[in-house]
Amino acid sequence: MDERIKLLQGNEACVQGAIYAGMRFFAGYPITPSTEIAELSSLILPKINGKFIQMEDEIASIAATIGGSLAGYKSMTATSGPGFSLKQECIGYASLVESPCVIVNVQRCGPSTGLPTSPSQGDLMQAKWGTHGDHPMIVLSPSTVEETFELTVKAFNFAEKYRTPVILLLDEVVGHLREKMRIPKAGELEVINRKKPTCSKEEYKAYEYCSDFVPPMASIGEGYRYNVTGLMHDETGFPTNSTSETDKLMNRLFKKIESNLDDILIYENYETEDADILFVSFGSMCRSCKDAIKVLRQKNIKAGLFSIKTVWPFPEEKLKEISKNVNKVVVVEMNKGQMILEVQRVLGKDIDIIGINKINGEVITPTEIIDTIVVTPTEIIDTVKEGY
Numbered sequence: 299m300d301e302r303i304k305l306l307q308g309n310e311a312c313v314q315g316a317i318y319a320g321m322r323f324f325a326g327y328p329i330t331p332s333t334e335i336a337e338l339s340s341l342i343l344p345k346i347n348g349k350f351i352q353m354e355d356e357i358a359s360i361a362a363t364i365g366g367s368l369a370g371y372k373s374m375t376a377t378s379g380p381g382f383s384l385k386q387e388c389i390g391y392a393s394l395v396e397s398p399c400v401i402v403n404v405q406r407c408g409p410s411t412g413l414p415t416s417p418s419q420g421d422l423m424q425a426k427w428g429t430h431g432d433h434p435m436i437v438l439s440p441s442t443v444e445e446t447f448e449l450t451v452k453a454f455n456f457a458e459k460y461r462t463p464v465i466l467l468l469d470e471v472v473g474h475l476r477e478k479m480r481i482p483k484a485g486e487l488e489v490i491n492r493k494k495p496t497c498s499k500e501e502y503k504a505y506e507y508c509s510d511f512v513p514p515m516a517s518i519g520e521g522y523r524y525n526v527t528g529l530m531h532d533e534t535g536f537p538t539n540s541t542s543e544t545d546k547l548m549n550r551l552f553k554k555i556e557s558n559l560d561d562i563l564i565y566e567n568y569e570t571e572d573a574d575i576l577f578v579s580f581g582s583m584c585r586s587c588k589d590a591i592k593v594l595r596q597k598n599i600k601a602g603l604f605s606i607k608t609v610w611p612f613p614e615e616k617l618k619e620i621s622k623n624v625n626k627v628v629v630v631e632m633n634k635g636q637m638i639l640e641v642q643r644v645l646g647k648d649i650d651i652i653g654i655n656k657i658n659g660e661v662i663t664p665t666e667i668i669d670t671i672v673v674t675p676t677e678i679i680d681t682v683k684e685g686y
Contacts, residue, residue: 302481308472309334311443312402313342314481315450316374319489321400322348323366323373325359327381330414331470332404335376356381360388360401367397368526370517372454376402379421380411383428389463390429391528393551395535396505396513398457398492400450402466404473407659416659417470419581419632423639425465426610432548434555436562437465437610441584443477448487449564449607455490456562460554461512467609469632471582471661495522503533507546511554555611563616564607569595570620573602575671578617578641579630580606583662587630590667599671609637614644626650628670630662 306314312335316324324339340350349371353359359375366373377385382403392399405421407413421428425437436456440446446468453464495502495514504524506513513533516522525535530547532538555562566584569591570576577587584605594601604620606613621627627649629638638653645651654670656662 300480302483303478304481305476305478306443306447307334307474307476308440308443308446308468309404309474310338311447311479312376312450312466312468312473313338315447316400316454317342317346318447318482318484318487319451319454320372320491321374321454322346323363323371324348324375325351325353325362325366325373326375326377327353327356327359329356329378329381331406331473332376332378332402334473335402335404339374356384357388360385360392363399363401364388364392364395364397367399368518370519372398372458374400374402374454376404378404378406378414379408379418382421382424386424386428387430389465390431390433392463393429393433393435394431394528395526396461396515396551397463398461398515399463400453400457400466401463402468405467405469407657413659415470415474417582417632417661418657418659419469419583420636420657421467422580422609422631422633422636425467432552434462434552435465435610436460436462436555436608437467438564438607439467439580439609440472440607441581441605442472443475444479445607446472447479447481451487451489452564455488458492459490459512460558461492461515462555467581469581475582499523504535505531505547506533507550511550511557559611562608562611563613565613565616566603566605566607567620568603568605570602570604573600573624575599575601575626575628576621576624577601577603577628577630577667578606578637579603580609580637583630583632586662586664586667589664590671593664593668594671597672601671606637612640612644614640617641617644621645621649624649626652628652628654628667630654630667632656632662
């Protein structure tokens with residue numbers, strides 16, 4: 299019997315993935331449907347010389363997470379929609395001071411407090427544009443429990459490698475779903491740690507312009523003196539009003555992401571080789587799309603799925619490539635239409651693009667997807683009810 303095979307909830311897999319990646323500090327505030335992430339972190343971290351702290355609110359939680367990262371700990375916080383809104387100012391701060399951390403948002407129905415245990419994907423655009431100012435953002439979105447584990451590890455790797463906050467965008471379906479998965483052994487998955495300075499303490503510049511655009515990061519307390527500020531700053535970290543220094547800083551922040559898209563972009567092609575109809579989706583809705591595709595192909599309707607795991611930066615060149623020979627693109631998402639805006643921007647008007655949307659706290663089912671594609675779907679719907 300393989301003791302590494304576990305029946306895990308998505309939120310549990312997130313914590314297990316974070317521990318595997320080296321998380322040793324968690325600061326958070328309970329909120330459905332992400333609370334299990336905080337609960338499990340509070341149980342595990344003290345046993346492995348880590349630190350867990352429940353803060354007084356969501357703003358304090360992300361602020362403490364940034365502080366934990368600056369002190370040298372791999373750090374994470376978790377929340378849902380209302381709390382994610384409160385974290386936005388500090389997410390912008392983390393981006394500018396280049397503090398590696400992972401922010402988990404287990405999306406629920408909204409706006410406002412919404413239905414706390416009902417699924418939604420309404421925070422997609424907020425994850426990219428929610429905070430202030432121009433900033434690059436890496437956002438990952440899993441569709442299974444196993445993917446949640448793997449993408450949590452990836453989130454920490456990207457945060458550490460590129461000195462940036464990374465958002466893990468789950469939804470309630472994935473967060474509360476239980477599936478069998480195998481916990482990888484140590485060393486099976488790559489684990490990346492932040493680049494440390496090799497220069498003398500006197501020569502160290504925390505925000506120097508280097509060839510890979512990612513400056514080495516010393517931890518507070520290691521003897522490297524530098525300033526951390528949310529103001530525009532020079533290479534030493536001290537505030538500046540220089541427009542040339544600001545231009546240099548901001549362009550470097552973007553270049554460290556844009557020059558590494560081959561590493562950062564994660565996606566899956568499912569039955570796309572001969573597809574006439576291409577579904578585009580992310581998160582739990584990829585599951586509904588796959589089940590719909592199985593039935594459609596039984597009826598000789600050639601459908602495939604472009605399942606997007608890295609939702610930001612958006613994988614536009616790959617979408618262009620995979621859409622060259624299809625007749626229709628169908629974007630499936632539990633919101634009023636957010637990813638479809640990106641698909642339309644990338645593909646233009648030369649292809650038929652439609653959306654399948656739902657915003658009432660219910661998932662989009664395979665039957666509903668098939669109903670949109672097939673003119674007379676009665677026979678196929680019966681098949682879905684029997685087999686799926």
